[in-house]
Amino acid sequence: MYETTYHRPSSIDEAAALFSKGKEAKYLAGGHTLIPVMKQRLASPSDVIDLGKIKELIGVEPSGDGIVVKAATTHYDVATSDTVKKALPALAYLASLIGDPAVRHRGTIGGSLANNDPAADYPAAVLATGATVKTNKRTIAADEFFKGLFSTALEDGEIITAVSFPVQAKAGYAKFPHPASRFALTGVFVAKTPSGDVRVAATGASQNGVMRIPAIEAALKANWSAGALDGVSISADGLLSDIHGSADYRANLIKVMAQRAVTAAG
Amino acid sequence: MGVEGIGASVVRKEDKRFITGKGRYVDDIKLVGCTHAHFIRSPHAHAKVKGIDSTEAMKMPGVIAVLTGQQLVDDKIGNLICGWAITSKDGSPMKMGAWPAMAPETVRFVGQAVAVVIAETKNQAKDAAEAVVVNYEELPAVADVRAAIKSGAPQLHPEAPGNIIYDWHLGDEAAVNAAFSKAANVVSLDLTNNRLAPNAMEPRAAIADYDAAEEHFTLYTTSQNPHVARLVLSAFYNVAPEHKLRVIAPDVGGGFGSKIYIYPEEMVALWASKKVGRPVKWTGDRTEAFLTDAHGRDHVSHAEMAFDKDNKILGLRVKTHANFGAYMSLFSSAVPTYLYATLLSGQYLIPAIYAEVIAVYTNTTPVDAYRGAGRPEASYLLERMMETAARQLKVDPAELRKKNFITSFPYQTPVIMAYDAGDFHASIDAAMKAIDYAGFAARKAKAKSEGKLRGIGVSCYIEACGIAPSKAVGSLGAGVGLWESAEIRVNPVGTIEVLTGTHSHGQSHETTFCQIIAERLGVPISQVSIVHGDTDKVQFGMGTYGSRSIAVGGTAIVKAMEKVEAKAKKIAAHALEASENDIVIENGEFKVTGTDKSIALPMVALAAYTAHNLPDGMEPGLKETAFYDPTNFTFPAGAYICEVEVDAATGKTSFVNFVAADDFGRLINPMVVEGQVHGGLAQGIGQALLEHAVYDGNGQPVTASFMDYTMPRADDLPSFKVSHTTTLCPGNPLGVKGCGEAGAIGASAAVINAITDAIGNNKLEMPATPDRVWHAIHG
């Protein structure tokens, strides 16, 4: 690791001010992505600004038509939150599948979304539920937030403060873990809004990161059942291919995981 | 026996230290004035080193030296050696290319060191390493064993034309041809045995400390065999003379073979310590472990088996290409030859066997012995063959095996090994009972009715352990003898120290070796301590690998104990005014049989050291040494049966059950044995389902971190049902065979046989990832 200066601000504004002062500053939340990268000397921030101790960034709250998960809330807290389990149990379940207990006790939803790993779990939930990402500057719709591999709509220094998930009539997540990393080799989140709209997002599969699957959305809108997907075929074009999963295998997983997510959603 | 003697599941003495964080590993050792080394490693699989410019690096804070391969050459430091000479079919010696500890001219795999930075701190060394400019001229590279032997393939070493190290054979080709010509059925099979990265929990590390006044070196290193390290470092590498080099292998966090070898980093640390006049420490990280710890396996084979009309095996023909990586590691040449082809008879009566093995250089990390070493490759080939044959011949796989089992011992195979004892029917029967083999058809039908694919797979392995009779291995090309030594010191107050040349890095010697003493003397194990891992304390030894420690090292302890007891009995008889022949040892006392006269061990020991009243002419002291050279290998064997369910939609395999019935001879500590079996099974299953060290076509490693290389985790594994059947080993007084490698040798075939049974398709290679299984099912 290269030398760096660690800061522990106590408010969002203080964090943003520290960021603009730093030469090449980086926010730190759970550190489960940033620290390994620094240890490998692949990142050398001049300043590391810890968001993890800022009280206004931690916690889960019910809101009128859904729930708000603040950015520095750990995966463990989401997985075990009664509020989440009641309003959007599929999200609690998704959080319970991230990494291992050590990862879940440190890693945060804000860090995961800001990083936008193409195999991360949360992006699937955010995109499928049509959630809104709140920052210290604005609100960003899910469809606008994810911009391909490890890239998002966030501007330099912008802080994710919370994610607002609208309540769903039905929602489910199914993950086929990558054998080595245990991220999603393919994970599919299916959601049906109270008005009957259906959104489906797959993570881990595409060369461009999390994506919606229109063919599955259409089939489920017509008939919300696992069987409705039997005849759907998913193209392998543009899908990732590596030693753990060829593109055609991932195409198959998108469909199979979507079916299992629907079954889980009930 | 006492409650802590042979056969008792005594809890491990070493666990208190490890569980409370008091283990002392190489990296825990802090020497005053220590400097830190960081190696500069090639990012290319094959390149010429055109120049190394360290001008800027030398100006950086804390930098003491930047040393290169050319300086090693200038100082006449020797190249790495391979300690086992193999002769090709045509009588020519194996063709070994030079392996310098740091490459002065050519790099041949990603991760090969070209230079080292020595600095005040590790971080300073890393910073400076980034400022060293190495000018490479890239060369074409080849990673795949089949591609490497094609004409026009990139050539690695001028010494080895066509990249071929040797083309060796074993067995009687004419007899095999004759057997095939009268066969009623021939079964053939192509197989790959996947390359594995060993991944001991503790990465390799070394601290070298040169004392200029004494011209003496001390090396702390992560070694399975510190004496072999000293021998090789002094005899071949010219870094230090033997009597001026002390090698200490303290607590070592797992080896699995990868810590047998003497690596470039240890050589360079010693040499550099003298150059900079201060201790030099190097601790590898996980990436360096993936790139530079010797890998395991990596065979491509074609095999054919001939059967008569009654399904009796007539002959076996095997051709294997073994990927050696870029250099010949210390014991690499022996692994696919004398540790592999000699086991191709398995548990079966095979009248004729012929094996050819072609050893090939590629631009990959060197390959050497890894838990099982050659024997897993043999067992996997044979046990997949038996399963394939059973399906082709339409007979039950267990029955086909039973029909061909060797049943009378000793049995001379056509491939050197002479099995001394065994009962293969007993193990397979025990395993079949444990898994309810008879009820499987019904379970499979039920699973099918629920839309699930169920399969069962058998694997009957045999291994040659207790490595090894020195004369025999010497005649086969080994550069060393493989005996073991032990020294027993009974201290004046009756406590006992056992010095052994084996090394414990997870094998529980500190407990089990004490149990041997407890058994013989009836003393508690708390009164005994095991000393190992220091060439200044233990006179000599060959270390731990090849499941040799109890069979060879344990027997050396018994031999030394016999001498101690003989002398102690004389002293006791003298003190008790009895005849030496009437003395028996019980519960720590020397008793005159049939009387109530006795003298306790501490009093005997004290008498030996006070020497006030010893028998006439007896030397004082109670300390004896024995060197034990086995007369044969030992032959642990067993049967593993695995039942799986495959999810056809995803190709994911789940375990329903996994049973093991092993014959290890006498068990010293059943709990420890079970632990060894569990670990071995985890590695065997890891190979079958998860682990694969992969290179791309340019020799770039694809799996150099745990994000890509799948290490088995607890939830990847079933709850094992382990049991034992026993035939005692006639070759040693303990009747032991060794248990360290069995699981890794026998498990993979059982798993793959179960999956291929479930999916009804034999076209499957290891690791059987969900992706591969799904493709096997769906095309």
Ligand SMILES: Cc1cc2nc3c(=O)[nH]c(=O)nc-3n(C[C@H](O)[C@H](O)[C@H](O)COP(=O)(O)OP(=O)(O)OC[C@H]3O[C@@H](n4cnc5c(N)ncnc54)[C@H](O)[C@@H]3O)c2cc1C
């Ligand atoms: C062993 C292991 C297994 C894992 N398995 C999984 C898995 O199965 N599924 C999965 O989805 N993930 C997995 N992860 C990733 C884990 O969820 C990480 O925690 C997550 O990716 C990053 O969150 P963090 O809080 O640790 O962020 P950090 O590492 O602290 O930061 C990551 C990036 O986000 C930025 N950042 C952090 N917070 C904010 C914010 N509020 N606003 C703006 N930028 C911010 C940082 O500057 C940095 O660039 C795993 C990680 C590990 C180490």
